Amino acid sequence: MTATKPWYLSRTIWASVVAVVTGAAGMVGLPVDAAYGALITDTLLQGVSAVAALIAILGRLSAKDRIG
Template sequence: MTATKPWYFSRTIWASIITVATGAAGVTGLPIDAADGALITDTLLQSVSAISGLIAILGRLSAKDRIG
């Protein structure tokens, strides 16, 4: 595995964050099913992808220098 990607594109990181969050929610008395955790993970990944795409577009539009 030689390719790298930002941490926020990692399904493992997001699934781990959701696992910790659902565990904490369970401790506080808010029950969350495992299926809900998977749905939350997918939703967050799609949101992060959309936001990072918008940031890339806005960054390119506001850039002062050419790519080259």
């Protein structure tokens, strides 16, 4: 494994965040099924990927220098 990616595109990071949030929700009395946790993780990762792509496009459009 030599390729790298930003931390916010890591499925493991988002699954861990969802696990913490669903665990905390369970402690305060809000039941969350494990299947919903996986669905939440996928949805968050898709949202983060979309936002990252949008930021990349906007950054390129607002750049003052050429690539190359």
